[in-house]
Amino acid sequence: MSTSKKTILIVDDEPPIRRFLSPFLEAEGYAVIEAGSGHEALSLIASHGPDVILLDLGLPDMDGEELLRTLPVWLRAKVIVLSVRSRERDKVTALDLGASDYLTKPFSLGELAARIRVCLRRGGSDGESPPSRYTFGELSLDLEAHVASLKGEDLHLTPTEFKLLAYLARHAGKVVTHSQLLREVWGKQSQGQEHYVRIHIHKLRQKIESDPARPRYLHTETGIGYRLVD
16 A cells, blocks of 8 residues: 555545544544435545545435446445445445445444455456456465365366356455355356355365355355455
């Protein structure tokens, strides 16, 4: 990460929440700007180009999901939803609309800080090309060479397993939904075939996890999808 401060936009209509988050994030070394409505957030996004957006879904002038749909295509900021909505459907919808992560209120500040660091570390908003090599503990992945290894030994992955692992690696630390994996790995025509994902995740765990029943790398987000732990 560069030495220049990253900018975080807090979008929440409750001033106490913004007053709670702002000093903590500033103490973490971020520049913080605030918006109390969706339209104010869009104005600040256009003028400041934040690196991370912390988005509450219950805004007074538009729903947070509508704001996600409205975000400009050029925006490289990562969006972390902070919401009291805890239903799986709400989480899946927000993630499918482009949110990088979802935290249900109440949450710990330590966890929020960790999620922000992951967002900035993986595919940050500074315009750099995504890496072609990834390392997670003893698991390594080279996208250009099309090679995956564990403890220095090559893994014998099928093309689908490699494509699945590569997509998860590119989004390491982020919850990836079933529908996102279906679309990116199997194509749009596969929507509704969630069993494809479950079957291949099971096979992938057999190859990358020392104990597939207690995975170290590939975690399940129940009812939503999966997260490759960074």
